[in-house]
Amino acid sequence: MAFLSSRRRRSRLALELDDQELGKLLKSLLATTRTGTIATTDLCVAQISRLLERDPGDWDRRAHRMGVLADFLAGSHLPRSWATREPRSADALMLHAWSEVARARAQGGLDDAAGVIDSCLRAAELAPQDPTPWVVVLGAARLERWEQPQVFGVWNEVLARDRWNREAYLNMLGYLTPQEAGSRIQVLEFVDALCARMPANMPCAATELTAQVFQYHSVLDRGGFEALVARNHWSQAMAAQALDRVAHTWVQPGFLRHARALADLNILAYALMAADRRHEARAAFEALGGIATPWPWQAGGDALTEFEQAQRRAAAGA
Incomplete structure (x- = not known):
């Protein structure tokens, strides 16, 4: 057959x-980190920065790339090094914060929740139109079991910038499950409200x-x-x-x-x-x-x- x-x-x-540019970057990062040269961090940062600077305003594509890189680099020192060296780079701050959230999902908790939130808020100030810092705050809020009024406040910040943000909706869905901070009824209400107004291919x-x-x-x-x-x-x-x-x-x-x-x-x-x-x-x-x-x-x-x-x-x- x-x-x-x-x-x-x-x-x-x-x-x-199917993001070929991202796939090439992941392969390049793997090869670059294996060299063990002094310039490894500089090379990796330059490669990451170039990719994240493409497609400005395409929040969906940026979130995909940032999320994949955060998972890929969750066990690496690179995101923290980049954020430390470039504290005025929104991308560096977001990648560092998201990689910490990714690491925490595997470990069961954030080592420095306040530091992660601070990085996100600084990134939000540097890139006020970008929903990604608020998406990362949502991820951290789930891990920290924030109360619902706080979480919905962050949720509204995302929606104000990107109405149909995939990562944000899935984070809220997870947060509202009985296993986290919600109930089966809240999940149903959340999904029903979305389906009533969302175009089918968002x-x-x-x-x-x-x-x-x-x-x-x-x-x-x-x-x-x-x-x-x-x-x-x-x-x-x-x-x-x-x-x-x-x-x-x-x-x-x-x-x-x-x-x-x-x-x-x-x-x-x-x-x-x-x-x-x-x-x-x-x-x-x-x-x-x-x-x-x-x-x-x-x-x-x-x-x-x-x-x-x-x-x-x-x-x-x-």
């Missing part, structure tokens, strides 16, 4: 998704489907009989309707144009396979072209293995 053989060869985890389009995957995972996490019948989640009206709304539009060429469109298509392929809608999932895998993301596949084990197994089942069951 041509689909099966070609996609299996090309399947890979790609932090950059960067935050995957918020509703992400909420359904969160709910599905919460059922799986209970174990026992509930986990065995967790697939029933996708036959319930709200979950089925969430899939119905996007299954045929997202896979159309050019429908999703935001920077993390392939991440959203991974969510769609995962949810369709969980719902045993294999024919529709096949179209999502074809649109992905073998590019996998760690989440949500890693919920079942090794992300790339889970992705490839689901891809094979979609091909065989179509």
